Amino acid sequence: QKEVEQDPGPLSVPEGAIVSLNCTYSNSAFQYFMWYRQYSRKGPELLMYTYSSGNKEDGRFTAQVDKSSKYISLFIRDSQPSDSATYLCAMIFMGGKLIFGQGTTLQVKP
Amino acid sequence: DGGITQSPKYLFRKEGQNVTLSCEQNLNHDAMYWYRQDPGQGLRLIYYSQIVNDFQKGDIAEGYSVSREKKESFPLTVTSAQKNPTAFYLCASSIADFTNEQFFGPGTRLTVL
Numbered sequence: 001q002k003e004v005e006q007d008p009g010p011l012s013v014p015e016g017a018i019v020s021l022n023c024t025y026s027n028s029a030f031q032y033f034m035w036y037r038q039y040s041r042k043g044p045e046l047l048m049y050t051y052s053s054g055n056k057e058d059g060r061f062t063a064q065v066d067k068s069s070k071y072i073s074l075f076i077r078d079s080q081p082s083d084s085a086t087y088l089c090a091m092i093f094m095g096g097k098l099i100f101g102q103g104t105t106l107q108v109k110p
Numbered sequence: 111d112g113g114i115t116q117s118p119k120y121l122f123r124k125e126g127q128n129v130t131l132s133c134e135q136n137l138n139h140d141a142m143y144w145y146r147q148d149p150g151q152g153l154r155l156i157y158y159s160q161i162v163n164d165f166q167k168g169d170i171a172e173g174y175s176v177s178r179e180k181k182e183s184f185p186l187t188v189t190s191a192q193k194n195p196t197a198f199y200l201c202a203s204s205i206a207d208f209t210n211e212q213f214f215g216p217g218t219r220l221t222v223l
Contacts, residue, residue, distance in 0.1 A: 008150050032209055043114075043200055043214030044153075088152060097168065098208045100152040 006101030019076040023089035114215035133201035142184035
């Protein structure tokens with residue numbers, strides 16, 4: 001079993017839809033949770049960084065962490081074609097290394 | 111502009127050859143990392159360095175080597191011992207350790223002919 005599981009998709013939605021991207025993990029020691037966005041043939045860029053359970057909002061993006069269920073989510077409201085990319089979850093515990101999920105490829109159709 | 115540069119963008123290698131991928135950063139970051147990305151597998155850590163003249167193996171270091179002689183530079187050599195080197199290679203840096211945001215370069219796509 002992988003430490004971090006992420007549905008690879010691809011996920012295709014119409015413009016304006018609400019998108020939900022999810023990761024589950026097995027190591028309860030993970031403390032810090034991140035979402036990276038990666039456009040095709042580019043390096044990933046950090047979208048959201050959360051520490052505790054609960055929600056964190058930044059514009060159209062909301063990151064949600066549920067440590068009791070070992071489950072994190074990224075919600076994208078009013079999705080745009082420019083949101084079409086691969087989204088990677090990543091997590092870490094203090095003193096550990098960053099562990100990435102497999103990535104979910106999202107396509108937002110105009 | 112501050113950032114991370116990787117070169118070349120595309121690299122072709124014949125079997126049995128060693129190749130070196132370049133990574134340079136001008137962000138004044140102490141830590142640098144090399145990842146390999148394969149379809150459907152996310153990013154896997156090859157090597158990392160948290161200070162000049164010191165580096166540590168990641169999860170898939172076999173067949174790779176690195177050096178960290180300067181703070182700004184962290185080149186990766188893919189040796190002939192790496193059995194399946196065709197992949198997308200990403201270099202990253204951060205202020206200190208893994209808990210800090212990592213900034214990624216644009217990547218190098220290596221293909222073995």
